Amino acid sequence: MxxxxxxxxxxxxxxxxxxxxxxxxxxxxxxxxxxxxxxxxxxxxxxxxxxxxxxxxxxxxxxxxxxxxxxxxxxxxxxxxxxxxxxxxxxxMPALQEGEFYWHQLEGLEVVSDFEGKQYQLGKVVRIMETGANDVLVVRGGSDGIESRERLVPYVPGEFVTSIDLELGRVTVNWDPEF
Known part of the structure; x- marks a missing residue:
């Protein structure tokens, strides 16, 4: 086989x-x-x-x-x-339009928050949840993040998700790291 x-x-x-x-x-x-x-x-x-x-x-x-x-x-x-x-x-898998991503492409990416002029390592996308209003990135911190807790970041491009770079393996978000 x-x-x-x-x-x-x-x-x-x-x-x-x-x-x-x-x-x-x-x-x-x-x-x-x-x-x-x-x-x-x-x-x-x-x-x-x-x-x-x-x-x-x-x-x-x-x-x-x-x-x-x-x-x-x-x-x-x-x-x-x-x-x-x-x-x-x-x-x-069918080709996507520019700026569109399959969930499997986002899982495992590093998440960095660019919040109020400072950058914070939040962790990695461990999965994506479907909710009624919008999808949500489940981000789990690790040893290089602020802490090991899990965060739920709304997947709203242009508002909370500011950029996705598959080559760098990074999602940049505008998200309060304390939240």
Whole structure:
């Protein structure tokens, strides 16, 4: 089996659906159905990544269901595929407009606050949360930051997020370091 290029996690197989090997999918894509357009999927397991093809998939109620090629048995689907992350090669991701970023590009970046003329190391982006109003950067400090606490910085470009430099691995924010 060939090794995948850089992978981006886009969802998770959660449980089985029915008796014919279908599985329920939790999609991280927007809209959620976009996950079904990617092929192949790479599933993370205890022995690394496994490449699979999706035979069919569709919306079902408020979620998604899919059938993996060659799987037509509920027990096989349960034992071999449930509770596994779904990833695709980063080269499959659609190109973005200038100034737009995928969440996976921001995770791990250093966050520096340029607040009232001084710079403060706040930590690194550990994840991004979706909220109703706007997305939020979850920034965790480390030994080189002000402290090791976690901060929630609204991802509002032009207001709180002043610049993102992927080459430098840095997000600059206008955020009170005491907050």
């Amino acid at each position: 060939s090794e995948p290029e850089k992978l981006v996690t886009i969802g998770r197989i959660t449980s089985v659906y029915g008796v014919r090997g279908w599985v329920k999918i939790h999609s991280f894509t927007e809209p959620m159905e976009n996950i079904l357009a990617f092929s192949p999927w790479w599933l993370r397991g205890s022995k690394g990544w496994e490449k699979v093809e999706i035979a069919e998939g569709r919306r079902h109620g408020k979620g998604l269901i899919a059938r993996i090629e060659g799987v037509d048995d509920r027990d096989v689907a349960q034992e071999q595929y449930c509770q596994r992350d779904i990833a695709v090669e980063s080269s499959q």
